[in-house]
Structures are given as structure tokens and as C-alpha cells.
Amino acid sequence: MGFRSRFAQLLDEAPEGAPAIEFEGRWVSWGLLQSVSRAIDAILHEHSFGEGTRVGIVLENRPEHVGAMLGLMATRRCLVTLSPLQPPERLSADIERSDVPFVVVSTEMLARPGIRESIEKVGHVIELDPAGRVSVSGASIGSTSTASPDTAIEMLTSGTTGPPKRVRLSDRQFDRSLETSVPEPKPDVLFRNGVSLVYTPLVHIGGLWGAVSALYSGRKIVLMHRFVLDQWVDSVERHRPRAAGLVPGALRAVLDADVPAEKLSSLQVVTSGTTFCPPDLADAFFDKYGIRVLMTYGATEFAGAIAAWTLPMHQKWWASKSGSAGRAMPGVDLQVVGPDGDALPVGETGLLEVRSAQSSAGSGTWVRTSDLARVDADGFVFIVGRADDAIVRGGFKVQPAEVAQVLERHPSVREASVAPFPDDRLGHVPVAGVELVPGALRPAPEELIALCREFLMPYEVPVHVVVLDELPRTPSSKVSRVDLLDAVQHSMLLGKSA
Incomplete structure (x- = not known):
């Protein structure tokens, strides 16, 4: 089942009172997500903006924003993500560059200097308040934006080495990424047991993927504004998930705080992505808690992870492969090339190339990354730096x-x-x-x-x-x-x- 069809099913069939997202100590139901989705869809239809329409969203870690995001996906529109983490001046400039006919934005964000004015230069304001109420304002559509069919999201990269850039992720990329990493939901089953913890920003691929993959599979999510150690530990202790994600900085925070092991006793594994996780940090976490840290490797351009460790792999190989980002995921091919573009022998360091349906170029084309890597005889990839670094x-x-x-x-x-x-x-x-x-x-x-x-x-x-x-x-x-x-x-x- 494609992700758009799956979210349409959930928004149509989920009981209104069914819990969907825990946020700030309370459960938000599917009813709120459904009402936000329907209200935004009605506004867009009223203005004759249907499938393929590019719709901006200043995407915050809030339940009503998840409802807006799912609704736009379900109705086959294209999300253009705008980061609420930017200073107002930068956000205003990004809104104007995006050239979208509608921007979904929170009441709080709309009160910041210049935001409303920038939106109204290109289109209409769809205001979304914390209770999920939706209203529209703006006298005219100044946008020259054309439809973007088959594009799921125009997604911001994280901006580690410079200003964030926006990349287009297609329906095919999202579907393929979900196929390789999330159990296929059964057509007659809406929900499954389990809770996922999401604290990284939804406006970046890690946070968005955490929310999208969990809800696609039918799991509830615990949504946080950001990583706060006490909140995260409390959520693990109450919901007892078997797996959770921690970036290296959060792993260090857990260790430095000397969190009692019994509070994390439900966890079998912790996944760690976004940046390199030092092997000694992963080992220290395992030594203290008995929880294996599974590294992942991916990028916004590939709609998620393309290499990773699994628990059986980690149990068998970690002692001899520590520091690796794992093996290529199903349907992903990896190779290392030299300056002339020719493939290098096993074990040599060069530029990493990826061939996968998760790529915008499709499954038949090698896409060169900026990462320097080597792939050993057992298929484990080691990221050793970035060529553009x-x-x-x-x-x-x-x-x-x-x-x-x-x-x-x-x-x-x-x-x-x-x-x-x-x-x-x-x-x-x-x-x-x-x-x-x-x-x-x-x-x-x-x-x-x-x-x-x-x-x-x-x-x-x-x-x-x-x-x-x-x-x-x-x-x-x-x-x-x-x-x-x-x-x-x-x-x-x-x-x-x-």
C-alpha cells in the first residue's frame, strides 16, 4: 500500500477518539488530525487547488502540524517544508523564494515580524492554532508556482555546512524507503501495538521519517518539541518501547546523567543516525545498559536510510566491524569510485556512490555522494570523511x-x-x-x-x-x-x- 493511500485510509477510517499522538502529557486523538486535514483540503478545493499543488508548511513539532502534513500527503499534494527554527528574517526570505500559493503556519509563528507579510506576497495564509482550528486570509494569489505531481515533499536538508537546501522527494522514493524498512500494513488493520518517540525536528528528514514511518505502520507516537532528557526517559519508562533513536549527543547525555538502567530496561536496541557515532560511545552505552547501538547511514536526498545495522548483524559482527555504518539496505547497491569515476577494489577509499529506487535518479543510475568511504569484503560500509570537507x-x-x-x-x-x-x-x-x-x-x-x-x-x-x-x-x-x-x-x- 502506498503511503498516500495509507494515510487517506487512516484519515477516513480511524475512530475519532482513537489516540494518535502523546504531546505535552496528553493524548491527541485521530479526530483532531482528521479535522485539520479536512479543513485545509476544503480551503484548497474552494480556491481550485487540487492534486499536485505545492503547499508550504512552517512545520513545527506539534500534533496539529502532523495532521496538516498527513492531510496534504493523503490528498496528493506536495509539501514544501519551511523551517520554524530560522530567525524571522531568514524564514521570510525562504517563504518568498518558495513561491507557493498557500502557507500553513501556526498562530504563534504568524505573530513574528514579517512572516504574514512575506506569505501574503506570494499567496494565502492558512493559520493553524494549537486547538487545531483553521482559518484562511490573504486577498490575492501572487504565486507563479506550478503543480508538482508525483512529488511528495520539497524537503530541507539540515544545513550543517551552509544554508539549508531544498530537495524534491518523489512518491516513488517514499514508497520504496517504507518498503525496505517498515512492515507492510494489512489493508484491514488500522493500528498495531507499540509507540515511537519523536523528538528531532519534523522539518528535517530524521524527525519527519520517524513520524511518517510510525503512523504508516499504525503505531502511536510520543511527540516532543526537542530532546529533553527527563522527558525522554519518562516516556521510555512509561511506554516501554523495544527500540528508540538517539543521536550521539543524546547518547552522551544519557550516559553523563547516569540514568538508572532499570528505567531503560525495555530497550533492546537504540538506533543512531544524523552524524557519525564514535564506536567507543556506542560501546560505553552497551557496557552500562546492555543496549546495542545500531548505526544508520542516509541522507535527505535518499528519503531516509540506505545502510544500517540490524540486531543479528550487530551480535555477529560488531567486534570486528565497529565504526561501520552497517550494510546496504535491501534494494540498495553501494560502490566506491576514484577521481576518474572508475570503481575501486574492495577495501579502498574513495567517493561513495549509491544505486537505489530511493534515489531521485531511479534504481538504474549510480548517484555520487560527497562522502569518502570504503566497503569491505563483507559488504560493510565505513564512512571516513566528506570529499567536500x-x-x-x-x-x-x-x-x-x-x-x-x-x-x-x-x-x-x-x-x-x-x-x-x-x-x-x-x-x-x-x-x-x-x-x-x-x-x-x-x-x-x-x-x-x-x-x-x-x-x-x-x-x-x-x-x-x-x-x-x-x-x-x-x-x-x-x-x-x-x-x-x-x-x-x-x-x-x-x-x-x-
């Missing part, structure tokens, strides 16, 4: 991951991140930020640079290091290099960096 310093290439690994040798450094800083003479130079272990002695930047000089080539040594209690992160918990560069520049201006 290389910092070219006066003609010499610097791999940020290698510099970060040296900085992380310091006992006070929990995590390091390296970014390119513009330089008039050399093009770019490496700079770094480090996040400290809680309670550790604060090293001087000079001490960290001396450590780098000990293990790195001269051109690899960062010219500035800023010491932080916490590295700046995107909502998906990746280090934001854009904000890191701002922190470094601020530190340089204050004369505090080396």
Missing part, C-alpha cells in the same frame, strides 16, 4: 576529521570540529572549536595547537582554536559549522584565540 590551504588539502581526532586526544576535549576560515593569501585555513568534558580543566588554545603540531603536518594545524562548553549544533544535533565560524570570528575579535 577538504580544506584547501594554499594548495594543500586538510581533512577536518583528521584534525578533530588529534584535538580529541586531549583528556579535557569531548568533541572537536574543524571548519574552513577564509584567508586572503591561502584561500582557506583550518580553524577549530572544542567541546569540553563536563567538569574538566579548561585547556588554553595554545596547548591544543601544540598538541596538533605534535601529530599533524604544519599546514594541517588550525590557526585558531576556540574552547567552548558546548559546540553549536543544528536542530538535528550535528555541529553547525556556520555557527562555529561565527564563534571563532568573535573569539578572534576579542583576542582570545591563538
Whole structure:
């Protein structure tokens, strides 16, 4: 069953009183999701905007927004996601660039400076309040947007290395991704047991996939605004799921808080994606809780994960394959190529290419990623860096991951991140930020640079290091290099960096 048909079935047939989403300590029923979906559909039909219409949504982690999202999917329209996490000025510019005839937006977000005005430049405001009430305003349609049939979502990437970009994900990509990772729902069964915890932003692929895959399969979800340790632990303890997702930063938070093992006793596995999870962190989690951490690898462009660990794989292979992102998922082929585009022998490092129906290019075409990887003889893929991460310093290439690994040798450094800083003479130079272990002695930047000089080539040594209690992160918990560069520049201006 395709995802659009499945959501249409749920919105048509689910009993109004059936619980769908736990949010802020209360259950929201399918009735609210149905009423939001029908109200938005009625507005669009009234203005003669049917299937394929591009509809913007400032997508927040709220139940009524889930209802709007499911309704647009069920009625075969195209979601254009707009991030509520942006400052108002950036969001306004993104709305105007999106050129959509309607934007679904919360009452609270609409009160921010410039948001209403930007929407009304291109189309109508569909206002959605916390109770699920829907209203429309705007005198004219200024959008020149054309329909986008067979496009499920125009989805924002996370913006780790620069401004987020929007990619088109087709119906086929979503259907294929669900086929490979979620049990096929039976036509005569609406719901199944189990609860999924969703705390990452719905506006990014990790959060959206968590909600979509759970509801597609018939599970209820616990929806949080963001990861809050006590809320997450309480939800696990009450609902006793067998599996949950934790990004590396959240794994560290659980360990640092010394959460009692009995509170997490229902969990058999934890999946970890969005960014590289250090093997020693996964091992520490397993040693303390007996819960295996299963890494996944994917991207917005592939509508989710394309490689992953399973529990049986982990039990058999982890000791010899730690650090791997797992094996290709069913229907996915992986290969590694050199600079000339030719496939490299097993075990050699090069650019990772993917062939899958989850790709916009289809199942017959290899799509090149920006990731440097190797695939071993047993099919396990190891991501070793990003080709576009290389910092070219006066003609010499610097791999940020290698510099970060040296900085992380310091006992006070929990995590390091390296970014390119513009330089008039050399093009770019490496700079770094480090996040400290809680309670550790604060090293001087000079001490960290001396450590780098000990293990790195001269051109690899960062010219500035800023010491932080916490590295700046995107909502998906990746280090934001854009904000890191701002922190470094601020530190340089204050004369505090080396």
C-alpha cells in the first residue's frame, strides 16, 4: 500500500477518539488530525487547488502540524517544508523564494515580524492554532508556482555546512524507503501495538521519517518539541518501547546523567543516525545498559536510510566491524569510485556512490555522494570523511576529521570540529572549536595547537582554536559549522584565540 493511500485510509477510517499522538502529557486523538486535514483540503478545493499543488508548511513539532502534513500527503499534494527554527528574517526570505500559493503556519509563528507579510506576497495564509482550528486570509494569489505531481515533499536538508537546501522527494522514493524498512500494513488493520518517540525536528528528514514511518505502520507516537532528557526517559519508562533513536549527543547525555538502567530496561536496541557515532560511545552505552547501538547511514536526498545495522548483524559482527555504518539496505547497491569515476577494489577509499529506487535518479543510475568511504569484503560500509570537507590551504588539502581526532586526544576535549576560515593569501585555513568534558580543566588554545603540531603536518594545524562548553549544533544535533565560524570570528575579535 502506498503511503498516500495509507494515510487517506487512516484519515477516513480511524475512530475519532482513537489516540494518535502523546504531546505535552496528553493524548491527541485521530479526530483532531482528521479535522485539520479536512479543513485545509476544503480551503484548497474552494480556491481550485487540487492534486499536485505545492503547499508550504512552517512545520513545527506539534500534533496539529502532523495532521496538516498527513492531510496534504493523503490528498496528493506536495509539501514544501519551511523551517520554524530560522530567525524571522531568514524564514521570510525562504517563504518568498518558495513561491507557493498557500502557507500553513501556526498562530504563534504568524505573530513574528514579517512572516504574514512575506506569505501574503506570494499567496494565502492558512493559520493553524494549537486547538487545531483553521482559518484562511490573504486577498490575492501572487504565486507563479506550478503543480508538482508525483512529488511528495520539497524537503530541507539540515544545513550543517551552509544554508539549508531544498530537495524534491518523489512518491516513488517514499514508497520504496517504507518498503525496505517498515512492515507492510494489512489493508484491514488500522493500528498495531507499540509507540515511537519523536523528538528531532519534523522539518528535517530524521524527525519527519520517524513520524511518517510510525503512523504508516499504525503505531502511536510520543511527540516532543526537542530532546529533553527527563522527558525522554519518562516516556521510555512509561511506554516501554523495544527500540528508540538517539543521536550521539543524546547518547552522551544519557550516559553523563547516569540514568538508572532499570528505567531503560525495555530497550533492546537504540538506533543512531544524523552524524557519525564514535564506536567507543556506542560501546560505553552497551557496557552500562546492555543496549546495542545500531548505526544508520542516509541522507535527505535518499528519503531516509540506505545502510544500517540490524540486531543479528550487530551480535555477529560488531567486534570486528565497529565504526561501520552497517550494510546496504535491501534494494540498495553501494560502490566506491576514484577521481576518474572508475570503481575501486574492495577495501579502498574513495567517493561513495549509491544505486537505489530511493534515489531521485531511479534504481538504474549510480548517484555520487560527497562522502569518502570504503566497503569491505563483507559488504560493510565505513564512512571516513566528506570529499567536500577538504580544506584547501594554499594548495594543500586538510581533512577536518583528521584534525578533530588529534584535538580529541586531549583528556579535557569531548568533541572537536574543524571548519574552513577564509584567508586572503591561502584561500582557506583550518580553524577549530572544542567541546569540553563536563567538569574538566579548561585547556588554553595554545596547548591544543601544540598538541596538533605534535601529530599533524604544519599546514594541517588550525590557526585558531576556540574552547567552548558546548559546540553549536543544528536542530538535528550535528555541529553547525556556520555557527562555529561565527564563534571563532568573535573569539578572534576579542583576542582570545591563538
